[in-house]
Amino acid sequence: MRMVIPIKQILDPAGITVRRDKERIFINREEYIIDPGSKAALEAALRLKEERDQAETIAISLGPARTDDALREALAMGCDAAYLLSDPAFEEADLSVATLILAAAVRKLGGADLILVGRQSGDTGAGQIGPRLAEALGYAQVTDVYALAVENGAARTTRRWGKGYATVQVQLPAVVTVAPEAFPPRYPHGARIMNAYREWNVPVWGCADLNLEPSSLTPLLTFRGESFPPPLEPERFRGNPTTVAQEVITALTLHKLINPGGGSHGL
Amino acid sequence: MDFSFFGELLEEEREITPEVTEGYRNLWVAAEAADGTLPPSTLEAIGQAREIANQIGVYVWASLLGDGVEPLAQQLIAYGADRVLVADSPSLAEYQPEVYVKILADLVGQHRPEMLLMPATSLGNDLAPRLAQRLNTGLISHCLKLTLDMSERLLLGTCPALGGEVYHTFACPQARPQMATLEPGYFRIPSADPYRSGEVKRVDLDLGGVTGRLSWLEREASVELPPVPLSRAKIVVSAGRGMGDAEGFALVQRLAEVLGAALVGSRGAFDEGWIPEDRIVGVGGQFIAPDLYIACGLSGDIYHYFGVQSARCIVAINPDENAPIMKVAHMAVVGDARQVIPAMLNALGR
């Protein structure tokens, strides 16, 4: 079984302060990490690999040269191979362009039985790469998966569905997007970290390697500005407990601090 | 992520190639039916579509796919749709991404909507990106707000980034339809007008051999989530001596459970024997930085507060308005936590 895990490198949120009152983002420490969604996808893939004799895990990432670090971390976690997809022509990739590039890489690798990605990336949180990639490759898809097993050419998943969960079986090849809260990632093994830099090779694939015409890589979405949610003003709630409780829950929901009924996953 | 390039992008000239956008008209909502009703998220999308359609003078169309969904079409009209395309068939009883994409892509090809809105639900989040890829168009997902750039007739979608701390606005000038998914709870549900007229049209299903590759085995599955280390918990619920007794503490425990939160406490809670020592928050214990900290029945003495000062939002429940925690809380609930927490659980539907 061949698993391909597209991972994304993002700026470490711990090094960023957002000042809503000043409407500014301060980058205190420019450090990069593997996006938590991608890391969960790696974890899910490595667990499947451990359960069987014949399994291969390949991490791929679209990004600038520094993304090499993320791929070496994936190797240190236990992946068998890693490829960096990097080219000046990739720099302005939006989600549709990223999909083309990632799909081209999967094809060059000879396809996959299972592609694992995060449900949503940790910075932009679009949640599009998984289903877009499935469409580009003609694979089946299951999103927002909390449990995963593979048997006889099919994956059995437990996915979030509305307010609850459903068990869904999917034929391979398939793209599965995973819920980060369900697959806490392992720590890379000390010796493997050393090896990841000393012994492994992370090939870089650009336009020519992937047979992509730079002119075909035109983004569809354009950025039209940044804004900030209003700062949390101190607020007092008093009165009848039932009313007060309702008000607090509503306020917390609107500030996206809680997710009653699954929030973005709810119906 | 390098934020500097956003500025440059903004400066760029924006031109629209007419052939890309020509012949596309009207605003569509891919409606959803769940358990024989239209969920609020679909009504919100219809309401938003109606508002935009009125501004640019076009019709609102809705598509409705499923088994036994036709009776709901009239309701979509009551909430603001002008025309509803219904694909009602036992073969659509279960959601299959490829089948739904095929039907919607065919309808879009025939009728060429200018904009296509979908709720950001489990189904919408699964379907919209795949459909956008099939249609070779852009999708602005998880929108909290939609506006129009009237000069170019562009849909502007604002969605959260960096975990909701920042909003980004996008447009899709060069491809049609312009697609967006709408985050549930952010848009107004319009009021229904049962006398509103509109047209319901049945769609002739031609799946062209496309079949689903999913088998829905069980609808009511459950999952057991691994515990989240305290340092990474997004929501932390905390108890203090003010909860009174074990029964009071159990309420806090229940709240943590329902919110999927980590459970901690003050030194006071530790002294009462409710929490282990490694769950004390404060200078003499753990330092945490959750998005949300709910302090129940604790005074928030400075020794304690030091450990949570980096929390994004502090909610405190305390009858004493002058307790230190009430001065630093973003949401200070003046009241008896033994009454407020059960009411919160109730409001959360538990």
Ligand SMILES: Cc1cc2nc3c(=O)[nH]c(=O)nc-3n(C[C@H](O)[C@H](O)[C@H](O)COP(=O)(O)OP(=O)(O)OC[C@H]3O[C@@H](n4cnc5c(N)ncnc54)[C@H](O)[C@@H]3O)c2cc1C
């Ligand atoms: C050197 C030093 C280090 C310390 N380090 C820490 C530390 O790391 N962490 C820590 O927590 N403490 C620490 N302390 C202890 C700290 O000073 C406080 O004594 C302790 O935090 C108080 O715990 P409490 O808030 O649970 O109890 P109290 O201070 O007794 O507060 C109880 C609160 O509950 C409220 N209340 C009463 N009834 C209700 C009700 N029905 N509903 C809601 N609210 C109600 C009261 O109004 C009151 O505000 C330290 C102290 C010292 C001296």
Ligand SMILES: Nc1ncnc2c1ncn2[C@@H]1O[C@H](COP(=O)(O)O)[C@@H](O)[C@H]1O
């Ligand atoms: N540039 C990228 N390179 C590789 N994988 C990516 C990239 N961007 C996103 N992904 C994968 O797609 C998932 C969802 O991302 P998104 O659709 O951007 O929210 C991430 O968790 C990654 O697994």
